[in-house]
Amino acid sequence: MNANEEGDDVISVGLQHVVEASSHWLELFDKAFGQEGVPFQQRPLKAAMWLVKDGILEISGSSKEKYWSQPWFTEIVISITTWYKDRYGAAAFASEKDYLGGVILLRGTPVRLDIRRIVDKVQIEGETAWMIYPDAIHESESTLTFFASKPKLDSLSTADQAKLVANVATIVSRTRRINLALQSADILTPEGQRLRDGVWVHVEQAVNNIAGLNSAVASIGAWELHLAVEKAFKVFLLQHGNPNLKALGHDMAQLNTAAEARGLNVDPSALKKLPHWKKASRSRYSQDEMALADVVAIYDVALQLMAEITEKLSREVVLNNAGFLLKKPDWV
Incomplete structure (x- = not known):
């Protein structure tokens, strides 16, 4: 899957090399994330969204419309996750405890609830797992x-x-x-x-x-x-x-x-x-x-x-109940 080359900021190589070709974008994004205090575990997906929005003009054979549901977007998330692990070390992503x-x-007594932002569901042990963004109680959860x-x-x-x-x-x-x-x-x-x-x-x-x-x-x-x-x-x-x-x-x-x-x-x-x-x-x-x-x-x-x-905010992407099948998702 190749993007058409129309300038320095357009990704023009195979999808498997998208991270190498867009490292300048990722550096800029990560600097902004650092200034905003974005947790490490949230950065790969956020960077992928920004990259598709601002760094890739066209995907040959596909469309950027509803990109979060496209298989190639999952591959970009995986590649950027690897980039982040190399940058900060895998340990920074190994203990995802991102609760709301x-x-x-x-x-009659107030009791705290811990609500995961992301629900992970193993598909093949040690190989693949789903990373899911539920907007309600997930089927794998109980009260x-x-x-x-x-x-x-x-x-x-x-x-x-x-x-x-x-x-x-x-x-x-x-x-x-x-x-x-x-x-x-x-x-x-x-x-x-x-x-x-x-x-x-x-x-x-x-x-x-x-x-x-x-x-x-x-x-x-x-x-x-x-x-x-x-x-x-x-x-x-x-x-x-x-x-x-x-x-x-x-x-x-x-x-x-x-x-x-x-x-x-x-x-x-x-x-x-x-x-x-x-x-x-x-x-x-x-x-x-x-x-x-x-x-x-x-x-x-x-x-x-x-x-x-x-609910009435204008949104760049609707992630409600979106799921991404990732390989060896240590970071979730």
Whole structure:
């Protein structure tokens, strides 16, 4: 599979040599990843996406449309993974523990959930495995998969078990869909990229605060969650031509009004359940301490809103439930 040569930046050799021919691109991409703090395990796929978008103009015998589903794209990911292992050493990719944090009430106590970004499924032991980007609970997972403590749930009533299973499924699905959308959001200025990268940082901080089981510390999470929703709104607004974000400040009502004018409609009842930004801000100084269960309720609403907002983001590629069959995938 060869690309047509039409300039210095066009890959013009066989696909098996694509990495050697595009090393200058990969150097530039990796420098940017380093500045953004992108984890090693996420770099090969991200670099492959950027390379196809900016470094390859044409693939003879194929098309760049929906490139992530093309067999040749998998080969590029494999080649770039090898390039990265040579660059940083295989050990940097051998222990993929890339989890997204979540929190849920179990018997009235907040408990942390660990949600894998990527699910790996071995096809042939020691030879090939699927790398999958699920947007919900994968068939290989169960409710207990996400509890590091592996609690026994038999003592829960049938109704409580059913409620827990449904809540875990909702949290996992929203968490994965939010992050898949943020990961591939396009048409972003440097400001938009910083806002996008900050969304989940705030959620993780809130989860850590809540899981510490100290109500004063957990209350600070209300502000973190406010900032996460706020930044999700602002990423959407930047994509849709509203660069004057400072005028909107932290006011969720104003942000929602601006977003509605650009076609985004979130659940108004969910929006009303978020504390006013001034109240959430005061929680940083333990002036408005909240009960743990109340902060978890805010987390649930914030997750719902972020899922609704990010679903409407313009995206470079849709990776939901995409799978790549890789050879000897040490890095996953």
